Amino acid sequence: MALIEVRNISKLYHLGGEEIRALDDVSLDIDGGEFISIIGPSGSGKSTLMHILGCLDSPTLGTIKLDGTMIEKATPHQLAGIRNRKIGFVFQFFNLLPKLNVLQNVELPMVYSGLSSRERREHSMAALKLVGLENRSKHRPMQISGGQQQRVAIARALVNNPKIIFADEPTGNLDSNTGEAILELFRKLSSEGRTIALVTHDPEIAAVTPRRIEIRDGKIAKEVDPKLAGLNRIPAPALSANP
Amino acid sequence: MNLLNAIAVGLKEIWAHKFRSLLTMLGIILGVASLVGMSALVKGMENGMKEALIAIGGVEKVRLEENDIPSYQKQLADQAVGCTMNDVYALQQSAPLIKIVTPEMRTRDATATHGSKSYDPWIFVGTWPNALEMNQHVIEYGRMFNEIDDEQARNVCVVGVGARDALFGSPEQLGYEYNPVGEQITVKSQPFTIVGMFTRYESEQDHKARELAKAQPPEPPSTNGPARSRGWGGKRGGGFVFTLKNNTIYIPLNTMWLKFRATAGSNNIPDPRLSTMSVKVADVDKMDQAIQQAHNVLMHTHKGIEDFAFQTQEDWADSIGKAIKNARLSGGIIAAISLLVGGIGIMNIMLASITERIREIGIRKAIGATFLDVFIQILVESVVIAVIGGASGLIASMALVHFLSYISPTDNTPVITVNSMLIAFAFSVGIGILAGLFPAFKAAKLDPIQALRYE
Numbered sequence: 001m002a003l004i005e006v007r008n009i010s011k012l013y014h015l016g017g018e019e020i021r022a023l024d025d026v027s028l029d030i031d032g033g034e035f036i037s038i039i040g041p042s043g044s045g046k047s048t049l050m051h052i053l054g055c056l057d058s059p060t061l062g063t064i065k066l067d068g069t070m071i072e073k074a075t076p077h078q079l080a081g082i083r084n085r086k087i088g089f090v091f092q093f094f095n096l097l098p099k100l101n102v103l104q105n106v107e108l109p110m111v112y113s114g115l116s117s118r119e120r121r122e123h124s125m126a127a128l129k130l131v132g133l134e135n136r137s138k139h140r141p142m143q144i145s146g147g148q149q150q151r152v153a154i155a156r157a158l159v160n161n162p163k164i165i166f167a168d169e170p171t172g173n174l175d176s177n178t179g180e181a182i183l184e185l186f187r188k189l190s191s192e193g194r195t196i197a198l199v200t201h202d203p204e205i206a207a208v209t210p211r212r213i214e215i216r217d218g219k220i221a222k223e224v225d226p227k228l229a230g231l232n233r234i235p236a237p238a239l240s241a242n243p
Numbered sequence: 244m245n246l247l248n249a250i251a252v253g254l255k256e257i258w259a260h261k262f263r264s265l266l267t268m269l270g271i272i273l274g275v276a277s278l279v280g281m282s283a284l285v286k287g288m289e290n291g292m293k294e295a296l297i298a299i300g301g302v303e304k305v306r307l308e309e310n311d312i313p314s315y316q317k318q319l320a321d322q323a324v325g326c327t328m329n330d331v332y333a334l335q336q337s338a339p340l341i342k343i344v345t346p347e348m349r350t351r352d353a354t355a356t357h358g359s360k361s362y363d364p365w366i367f368v369g370t371w372p373n374a375l376e377m378n379q380h381v382i383e384y385g386r387m388f389n390e391i392d393d394e395q396a397r398n399v400c401v402v403g404v405g406a407r408d409a410l411f412g413s414p415e416q417l418g419y420e421y422n423p424v425g426e427q428i429t430v431k432s433q434p435f436t437i438v439g440m441f442t443r444y445e446s447e448q449d450h451k452a453r454e455l456a457k458a459q460p461p462e463p464p465s466t467n468g469p470a471r472s473r474g475w476g477g478k479r480g481g482g483f484v485f486t487l488k489n490n491t492i493y494i495p496l497n498t499m500w501l502k503f504r505a506t507a508g509s510n511n512i513p514d515p516r517l518s519t520m521s522v523k524v525a526d527v528d529k530m531d532q533a534i535q536q537a538h539n540v541l542m543h544t545h546k547g548i549e550d551f552a553f554q555t556q557e558d559w560a561d562s563i564g565k566a567i568k569n570a571r572l573s574g575g576i577i578a579a580i581s582l583l584v585g586g587i588g589i590m591n592i593m594l595a596s597i598t599e600r601i602r603e604i605g606i607r608k609a610i611g612a613t614f615l616d617v618f619i620q621i622l623v624e625s626v627v628i629a630v631i632g633g634a635s636g637l638i639a640s641m642a643l644v645h646f647l648s649y650i651s652p653t654d655n656t657p658v659i660t661v662n663s664m665l666i667a668f669a670f671s672v673g674i675g676i677l678a679g680l681f682p683a684f685k686a687a688k689l690d691p692i693q694a695l696r697y698e
Contacts, residue, residue, distance in 0.1 A: 051692055054609075056609060056691050056692050057692055076613075076614060077613050077614060077615075080608065080611050080612060080613040080614070080616075081611065081613070083608075083609060083610065083611045084610065084611020084612075085611070089609050089610065091695070095602070095605075095606045095609075095695065096606075097603055097606060097607075099255065099256075099259055108607070108610055109610045109611055111248055112607075112610065112611040112612050112613070112616055113611065114245070156610065160611075
């Protein structure tokens with residue numbers, strides 16, 4: 001059974017009486033342990049797809065099953081719980097809380113899942129160790145570099161041991177060297193068996209992942225899946241051919 | 244997120260914006276301080292108003308007065324006996340709900356003289372030694388006349404400071420307290436020996452004013468012209484009661500009866516009727532029963548003719564209660580409005596604060612904060628501001644009350660009560676909750692995606 005099963009989801013917006021289809025009849029499966037990228041230019045609907053997959057938003061039509069739970073009918077309260085325990089987010093602008101130090105930022109998801117302060121500390125230090133920042137735990141986000149901030153954000157995404165991590169343009173705000181290092185970190189986490197979905201507009205970044213899904217005008221335009229190689233009737237295009 | 248965490252986050256948030264939080268709290272601090280201060284002023288006022296009531300003998304004192312005979316007993320008018328000593332003894336024997344009975348016999352137009360000076364007492368009565376307790380008198384010099392003085396109808400008297408001031412000179416004139424005990428005065432050509440003098444009766448505020456005047460060097464009179472009496476207009480509230488008590492001369496009942504009533508009676512038997520009779524009930528809560536009991540007893544001694552009436556201070560006590568209630572209500576409303584303004588300040592600052600923190604709220608929601616988590620966080624923050632403000636307000640209220648009694652020391656001393664502090668504190672917490680509800684709701688229902696995009 002796939003970790004995420006998406007069946008025929010659509011997302012409709014109404015802007016001044018005009019109907020906009022941000023997502024149009026999208027179906028896809030993501031298996032546990034997969035490392036995939038969702039690519040597409042801005043306005044293609046990839047962010048909307050990520051928000052829906054990440055339980056921040058609900059689809060207008062269609063069904064989603066995450067880890068065996070139907071989520072399209074879940075209440076906001078249940079969605080918050082799912083986000084808390086099963087999903088980790090890494091954002092382009094890091095989105096750390098500036099008033100908290102690194103350790104407190106990493107502890108934040110566990111504050112909402114109700115762990116004791118001793119457990120919180122243990123798990124946070126373990127997560128910080130994983131991203132190589134255990135000696136920066138007392139610093140404020142503003143006192144460390146962008147790459148380090150993004151590592152803290154990754155540690156925060158990891159700390160509740162989620163089923164899947166969504167990374168929305170994780171290197172978009174970093175220089176190329178630091179970005180490489182962050183991607184390397186994702187690759188390492190993937191090799192440890194974690195499920196990671198990268199959302200990006202940049203084909204070069206998408207190239208790190210074995211499986212790539214290209215979204216265009218709310219639809220899945222192309223899909224590169226190593227598992228389906230040879231069986232897929234659509235030949236896998238070369239990445240450089242993408243615009 | 245548990246409550247302790249939320250409080251810690253709230254405190255951190257307040258600490259991060261120290262000045263802004265202080266300004267916000269100031270509204271609550273002033274509101275609580277004015278609520279407690281107002282209540283302290285009213286309490287002081289109440290004490291001041293009750294002083295006079297207590298000085299006259301308290302609510303438990305009931306006066307028994309002669310009254311017109313009811314119309315259906317008009318034909319029995321010549322049988323009416325009036326109040327006599329028989330009533331006093333009967334009440335003492337047969338009315339257990341009555342604690343003390345004090346007979347009084349008055350004489351009009353009594354002028355006391357000493358040397359070249361003369362003085363008209365406001366009250367010149369013959370009574371029993373227990374009048375001391377009945378009318379809440381306190382002896383300053385000498386003693387009250389006793390039962391033996393009464394039994395032998397001795398010419399002794401106890402005077403108020405008014406008589407002393409007029410006949411021997413007041414401390415202001417002499418520069419020292421004159422002790423008149425042992426002096427002889429003459430009333431209606433009867434010589435009387437002063438055996439005791441009452442203390443000076445005055446309200447708390449007059450006492451303080453006098454103490455203050457004593458401590459400061461005497462100021463020259465503010466107005467020029469010949470010396471004159473400046474009238475009683477300055478006396479407020481129960482001033483009249485104190486003046487009345489200060490201008491009292493008591494003599495033994497038998498002395499009054501034999502020396503002053505003898506000539507008024509027919510057949511050389513002095514008129515035995517009392518002017519009034521005061522009784523004190525044992526328990527104010529059983530006022531109705533006590534009066535009923537006294538009424539029943541007196542109906543026997545008065546041969547069933549109802550030529551007497553009871554006069555209590557209940558109306559006075561009620562009117563004090565009503566005045567205090569009104570003052571408390573209107574003062575409370577005004578102070579509550581200022582507390583409410585403080586609450587509006589909190590709501591305002593919380594709204595500004597959540598607008599500043601939309602992104603933070605978005606992040607918190609994205610990583611799993613529920614509606615309730617965010618709601619409680621903002622609400623707790625608002626309540627923490629109110630609680631700190633309320634607690635500081637209680638401290639500020641003490642300073643405020645001290646300040647008030649410093650700038651107007653002659654006023655009734657404000658009294659801070661624990662009750663008013665509890666109420667003001669509870670009110671400030673309630674205001675904090677109310678002020679936080681709307682901002683907390685607004686923050687909690689933010690859409691995480693919109694909030695994360697917010698710049």
